[in-house]
Structure formats: structure tokens, C-alpha cells
Amino acid sequence: MATKILIPTPLRPYTDKKDAVEASGATVGELLADLTKKHAGLKAHLYNEQGKLRSFVNVYLNDEDIRYLQKEQTPVSAGDTVSIIPSVAGGR
């Protein structure tokens, strides 16, 4: 099952400039694994050296933060959209 993943501007250089890509998996964790397999450059931005999701990158299933669902074990259903929301500091 392919799920749409929305890619934020700072990470688009690693997805051939696409703002949305598709990945497969039954859980958010599986989806992200498939995503980083297809777009290897994303891996260092999403995961730390220990293979854990970085704490300044938030992952949302539709409009809910997966930290408050079942984290990477959160199941994905047909029609769901996953968003990656990194922290951005610009203002001037």
C-alpha cells in the first residue's frame, strides 16, 4: 500500500525536489524505512547514529503527532497522509 509522505522544503533536495513522495508500509516506521531506502540522502536527516528518529524532526499522521499515537508502531490506513515537520528558525 502506497502512502503519501509530504516533504518539507529543507528536505526536498534529498527527494529530487519533490514536495510529496510515496512509500509503502503498514506502520509509520515501515513507511519511513521504505522512504529512506528510496531516498538515501534523507536518512541522516531523519535518524541519529543510533538509528532513532531525531528529536527535532516531528512526524505527523494526518494532523496528529506520532509521539502521542504509537510512535513508529502507529498503523497506517488507506488514505492517510504522513508529514515530516522539521524545526526551522529563519525569521530575518
Add this chain to the structure above:
Amino acid sequence: MSVILEKELPQLTNDEIKRYSRHLIMPEVGMEGQRRLKAGSVLCIGAGGLGSPAAMYLAAAGVGTIGIVDFDVVDFSNLQRQIIHGTPDVGRSKLASAKDRVNAINPHVTVHTYEEALSSENALRLFEPYDVILDGTDNFPTRYLVNDACVLLGKPNTYGSIFRFEGQASVFAAKNGPCYRCLYPEPPPPGLVPSCAEGGVLGVLPGVIGVIQATEAIKLLTGIGEPLIGRFLIYDALRMRFRELKLKKDPDCPVCGTHPTVTKLIDYEQFCGVHPAASEAASAAGGSSATEISAVELKARLDRGDKLTIVDVREPNEYQINRISGSILIPLGDIPRRYAELNKDDLLVMQCKIGGRSAKAADFLRSQGFKKVLNLKGGILDWIDKVDPSQPKY
């Protein structure tokens, strides 16, 4: 509920009644709301891309007291988006320029300016007299500092942040609402997230986000509507699409949670992994470490006829503006896919605008077994300053 409920509300003069008539005839604002605005105060952190439109609209709307914190000077490269400043202001202090503009828009507004860098030493003192804090800064240490100071003082923070075509906005640290640390407990390591100076920003983008921040400040002061608390608004200018995500207050948040571990302001440079003293000392000495090369040294090696390859990792549109003659272009994002084009036996000098992206590219190449990789310190800007002043800077 208005954040200034407890204050005694001032009367409006006849001049003010005429000026604010479009507010006064709306029942949601009306005389009481306008008097709340007059009694209210907003501190804008930064008079840049976000602070410019925010301060101008807050002034026009009749917010009684506007404070502005900044220590920068107006530069030509600011004018594409920082609309509070004009071409004749280039070279002036941003505060002087912003104050003149605010006074011209609305002489009934009292403007306080603070020509200092916001720090853990002055933040609580500066924030204390204000009802709402408007975060228009441009770096992670100051973002966390503003957040923590707002939580400690119990003052709402109308937050906005921008990058290229995308903006984010929320209201943090409001009563019972989440704070910035609930959303992002930790900052990214330095260099991983590009700044606007490095990544660029569409000039109108801070206009949209700054005005959203001003809107939220006005709603908090008047107590009308549904504030952007517990919601994270994301704006994509290219797609022209707004999205809204839910934010929850994290009970384990180190600053606003049930058992806070941050109970006073800390060293935010250290927290964000920035060590300005060390890098300044290195650049002041003018030397190059084993992994870096200076512009002057690179020029000397080229003149000597040393065989080396300069790899420019900026984007093609930056390469069109200026470049080091003979360099090859491989944008940072393409490096993982194209590094095989580079020869491991050649000496590679990685270069970008100021040295951040090229350092990442150099690290990546070293991780792939490249041994002879140097990073051009200060990027093309330093090259232009020290070696080739005929080229334009951006």
C-alpha cells in the same frame, strides 16, 4: 479572554476614534477592544523579515506600546522583505529606522527600542513589562531563549518562522497551552538546518507569517476569536496551501511540564551546540585547520599550479551569480548520488556560500573514504572579499 484583563483601560481621544473607526464599528473589537489595544504592549524580537510587517500592522492597529529588540544595521540585502526599512535607511540602525516608520504610521504609539542582543542576562528584564512577545528571530539559540523566558514569565509568544517558500506559526507558552519545547524538545545540531542567508527566502513569505503573528497578538490583547494555541500552522507559498497540525502540551516538557528541569534561563549557545568563542578564535587567528583551507591559501596554491578540484556545492542559481573559475558544480543534495564523479586521488576543495554546506559535503565524502578533502573557509564570500572583489556578493 484578553491577556490584559486586569489593567485599567485608557480612554480614546477624538483623533484616535476617527483613526480606528473601522475597528470601532465592529462589535468584536468595538470601543472596549480598541481600549484594550491601547492599554496593550507587544515586544517584537527582531526588526527583520517577520518583525517588520508585524510591527507596522501592530502600530496601525493601535497597540499602545511596541518594543523592538535588535542590534543590526540596515543592509541592501534586507530590503527585498524587511519592509519597515527603505532604501534611504541602508547603513542606519534597524531600530532607528523602524522607530521612524512606526511613528509615521501612528504617532499615538509609544515605541521603546532596545539596541542589544537578546541574552539569558537581559531577556527576563526586557520581557517583563510586555503583555505579548512576538518572536521574529532567526536562530535556534534565541528561539529556545525566547520560549523559556516566556514560559518562566507566563507570557504568550506569538511564534513565526520561515524558510524559502514555507512558513510556520503558532502561539506558544499561553496559559495551559504547549510551548516550543513541547513541539521540539531539542534543537538540530548546528549546520544541519540551513538558515535563510544560506537557503534563501521568498520576500513576501515573512509578510504573510509576520502578519499572522501580529493577528494573533491583537487577538490575545483584545481577547477575541480562537487563538492559534495548541495548533501549528504551516504555509506553503508555492502550493498556496495552509495546513494545520495539532500540538499537545507535553507533561514531560523540561520547561513547562509537570516536573520542569529548566527553572531559569540557561546557556542557549551551548544548548544548541554552538560555540562562538572557539570558532571566532580560529577565524581571528586566520589559520586553517587540517580540514580547512582559507581563500588566500587556495589562491596561492592555484597560482603555484597545484592540482586540485574545487567542488561548488551550492544550487545552480547561486552558481550563476558568482563562482570560482574552474570549479565544478554539484549541489549538496546531489552529492550522495554523484560523488562517484569525483576522483579519490585528487585534492578536493569543497566550497559553498559561507562554508556550512560545503563542510557537510566534506564530511560526507570523508565518510565515503575520501582522504584528501578540504573545506573552503568562509565560502565564496570570503573568496570575493580576499581574492576576487570584482564579483558580486549576495
